[in-house]
Amino acid sequence: MPSATVPDIVVGRLPIYLRALSLMAAEGREITSSQELGERLGISSAQIRKDLSHFGEFGKQGTGYNVAYLREQLRRILKVDREWEVALIGAGALGHALAHYGGFRNRGFHISLIFDSDPAKVGQVLGGIEVLDAAKMEEVIRRRRVRIAMIAVPAEAAQEVADRCVKAGVQAILNYAPINIAVPEGVRVEYIDPVIHLQHMTYYLD
Amino acid sequence: MPSATVPDIVVGRLPIYLRALSLMAAEGREITSSQELGERLGISSAQIRKDLSHFGEFGKQGTGYNVAYLREQLRRILKVDREWEVALIGAGALGHALAHYGGFRNRGFHISLIFDSDPAKVGQVLGGIEVLDAAKMEEVIRRRRVRIAMIAVPAEAAQEVADRCVKAGVQAILNYAPINIAVPEGVRVEYIDPVIHLQHMTYYLD
DNA sequence: TAGATTGTTAATCGATTAACAATC
DNA sequence: TAGATTGTTAATCGATTAACAATC
Structure with a gap:
């Protein structure tokens, strides 16, 4: 039923x-x-x-x-019988790893946009995708109608980045920054923070 | 109470x-x-x-x-009023990002061992730590009494790596490989797989 | 004091499990 | 058919919330 x-x-x-x-x-x-x-x-x-x-x-x-x-x-049911475009914000070591990770594609996702605010990173090509200036984030995400973002920026920048993603139309955020972010109703956020898992486990170690 | x-x-x-x-x-x-x-x-x-x-x-x-x-x-309570040594298995792009991540240290963890089976990676220095040959994994983990491991190897290798970690005395595993692993009673495993989170969120997108 | 917030109890709510008729 | 396993119901179990006396 x-x-x-x-x-x-x-x-x-x-x-x-x-x-x-x-x-x-x-x-x-x-x-x-x-x-x-x-x-x-x-x-x-x-x-x-x-x-x-x-x-x-x-x-x-x-x-x-x-x-x-x-x-x-x-x-x-999960709507991954298609391919979702994902915007990656942050082209540091983690962003680099995510951009090169081969496991997204056959499971319904494709990183099609990468942004960073560091001029030294802009223009680099990661996993076949050119890093764009974060200043263009809102415009490009909106134009490309990307609805999913992965945030891989320092904690201090995460809330602002999230705000701008949401303004650009993003409805789902996977946040790698170790901080809780506030988003309006209708936007979903999930978190990945390895330390949370490690601390959960150390509780059980003597 | x-x-x-x-x-x-x-x-x-x-x-x-x-x-x-x-x-x-x-x-x-x-x-x-x-x-x-x-x-x-x-x-x-x-x-x-x-x-x-x-x-x-x-x-x-x-x-x-x-x-x-x-x-x-x-x-x-969480036992992170000390610093836990962590062994990182896998020095690919993800291992690289984890090794360079600055967020472990002040939250109770320190990656003090890195292993990879690829001869081209062995000897590299990541985040100040030399990559060791995975063949030495059991011996070194046991000798150093490391009790926590992060697995960042391809899915095919994850179960074998976990088995060897457990044999070496590891009691807590953070598994980044997108696969469920079996461990004996008394060993804890937590999982990080970004796709699981993304798929959870796409369910709610129309 | 008056106002605020804790710690805890009891009530509610929701999730998991056990069990089994249906049926392949 | 006999054996196996589903889908579902009802019972159990556990987690969350509401409420409030205690008290800072």
Whole structure:
């Protein structure tokens, strides 16, 4: 029974399922089950079935799920059955790594714009994309209708950069700067900060 | 009432609180409240008070929290009132960015070992640390008693690298490879995969 | 004092799990 | 058919919130 609003925590697990299914597909697996998937991911099979049931019926009793089919459905649900253009702000060491990372393309994303405010970086080519002057950020993002941005600038600059992205029409921000940013309603932000994860784990070390 | 076992989800929020408090301290703020902290982080004040109450009483009625004091307490609770040595496996573009990132040191971590299996990378110096041959990984990690590892190798190699880290005594792994890895009981793993976050957000884009 | 904010309890809300009929 | 596994319901479990006495 596909329902109106799916809990965000459920949506957040779909990309994990998708990643596992893509790996299984690459391994040549044709069929899987909620149990097998759950074992791989450390999630209960009941939870996987419940999560999927929010979106439809994708399996067959007695058999399980067709890997390729479920993968396609998840790609559709997550809207990564297309390629999203992403603007990368910040061409430092991290921006460099992101620009060269080959893992975006086949998972629905393509960094098509890179900006930096350092004149020494502007004009460089990273992963085939020329670094543009950050001064042109709003104009170019707007013109190209880019809706997703990754922020890889120092913490001090992150809020201002986010503000300008939003002004230019960005609706989803992946923020690598170690700081919380405020955005208007309707804009989503997710955070990546390795230290947060490390500190979470050291709690459990004696 | 400090209690025996604190829910993991609560522990996971402490680094977020700590990050905000450190920023406030840097801003020169001496006092804050659960309300102010909550507004900055998009979390309810009740949740912040409840979370902290698992560990003790850190505030004053009518006044709030002393920023420096609460910060110190959180650093102690999370065990980042010291410096943890971290082994970085993988000296590609991402490893390079991590090795040069200045944000680890003042938050409790220091990359003191870097490994790569590519002979062309071995011997390079990244962020002041020489890249060692991955063949020596187990021996060196064990000898140096390093308990935390960051994995920044291709997905195909991640499980093997994790196995070897664990064998060498590593108890906490931050995995940047886009794949789930299996580890024995007692070893913690956290994941960083930007695509997971991007896919989570595109669900909400039309 | 009056106003503000904590720490904690109880109520609410939501997520996970267990169980099983349906059925491939 | 017998065995396996789904999708779903109901029960359980756990997390969040509201409310307020305590008190600075």
